[in-house]
Amino acid sequence: MNSFAEFILMGGYAFYVWTAYGIAFIVLLVNLIMPVVQRKQFLRELALKQKRIRQ
Amino acid sequence: MSFVPTPISRFFHRMASPPHFYSLTNKLLPWLMTIFILLLGYGLYGGLYLAPTDYQQGDSYRIIYVHVPAAWMSLFIYVVMAMAGAIGLIWRIKLAEIMVISSAPIGASFTFIALVTGALWGKPMWGTWWVWDARLTSELILLFLYLGIISLYGAIEDKRRASRAVSILALVGVVNIPIIHYSVEWWNTLHQGPTVTKIDKPSIHIDMLIPLLTMAIAFKFYYLIALLQAAKVELLRREQNSQWVRSMLETET
Numbered sequence: 001m002n003s004f005a006e007f008i009l010m011g012g013y014a015f016y017v018w019t020a021y022g023i024a025f026i027v028l029l030v031n032l033i034m035p036v037v038q039r040k041q042f043l044r045e046l047a048l049k050q051k052r053i054r055q
Numbered sequence: 056m057s058f059v060p061t062p063i064s065r066f067f068h069r070m071a072s073p074p075h076f077y078s079l080t081n082k083l084l085p086w087l088m089t090i091f092i093l094l095l096g097y098g099l100y101g102g103l104y105l106a107p108t109d110y111q112q113g114d115s116y117r118i119i120y121v122h123v124p125a126a127w128m129s130l131f132i133y134v135v136m137a138m139a140g141a142i143g144l145i146w147r148i149k150l151a152e153i154m155v156i157s158s159a160p161i162g163a164s165f166t167f168i169a170l171v172t173g174a175l176w177g178k179p180m181w182g183t184w185w186v187w188d189a190r191l192t193s194e195l196i197l198l199f200l201y202l203g204i205i206s207l208y209g210a211i212e213d214k215r216r217a218s219r220a221v222s223i224l225a226l227v228g229v230v231n232i233p234i235i236h237y238s239v240e241w242w243n244t245l246h247q248g249p250t251v252t253k254i255d256k257p258s259i260h261i262d263m264l265i266p267l268l269t270m271a272i273a274f275k276f277y278y279l280i281a282l283l284q285a286a287k288v289e290l291l292r293r294e295q296n297s298q299w300v301r302s303m304l305e306t307e308t
Binding site: 007010012016020023027031036039042047050 | 103104108113114115117118121122125160161164167168171172175176178179277280281284285287288291292295300301304
């Protein structure tokens with residue numbers, strides 16, 4: 001790799017290389033974000049439930 | 056015989072206690088994340104930019120830096136999951152059961168990535184997205200095993216019984232692991248043979264090998280991060296009526 005343009009073009013294989021990395025990136029990102037969202041949602045629901053019990 | 060707690064057994068007992076695990080995880084995650092991002096950054100820079108172009112495959116070979124580490128992880132996570140399953144079945148350790156079910160979606164993701172990036176590499180090199188050869192088919196079966204474990208767990212209401220069922224399924228599925236690994240040697244396949252794990256000498260240039268191994272280690276750290284995050288959710292669900300979750304809820308919200 002000698003230039004940025006060469007890096008983007010990937011010797012003519014840009015579609016295959018960048019699609020592969022793009023899909024991998026999205027799948028791995030979803031796996032990191034999902035548990036955080038689920039945990040926050042669960043804690044919120046649990047807090048609501050406990051408030052209702054106390055009342 | 057009286058039980059005298061040694062420092063080591065006390066350490067394990069504390070580790071397996073849910074509230075301690077939860078707070079330790081929170082302390083560990085920022086460090087793991089930092090190491091992961093540094094390794095990933097170097098691995099991608101080394102693999103996509105620094106490494107030389109392959110004399111046969113051109114730049115299409117650069118898919119290797121995501122394909123091979125993902126395929127290794129798909130096997131590695133399965134073995135970890137089955138081992139955690141065995142520990143959970145034998146010693147009834149709740150955290151081991153949680154590790155089994157928290158590993159499954161991550162393993163499925165890596166298997167999916169290995170298959171998709173393999174197809175994207177196969178198209179320009181073999182001229183086809185997919186062939187029903189031994190390596191590809193056994194990897195596809197691995198994906199179905201992961202998905203089977205996830206749906207079986209979801210189908211059983213009692214989560215301790217669900218854990219036992221999926222642990223047994225995970226252990227039975229272990230037979231597939233050596234089949235995947237040796238498939239390129241046992242059968243004539245379109246998939247190329249091992250280049251890195253050959254005992255005598257890996258047939259890959261050192262400038263290509265270093266980013267590949269860096270990516271492999273980065274993915275190990277990713278697995279640890281994603282596993283701990285998923286385990287926290289599962290632990291909260293199972294322990295929602297316990298005192299430590301209640302007191303944590305009062306301080307956090």
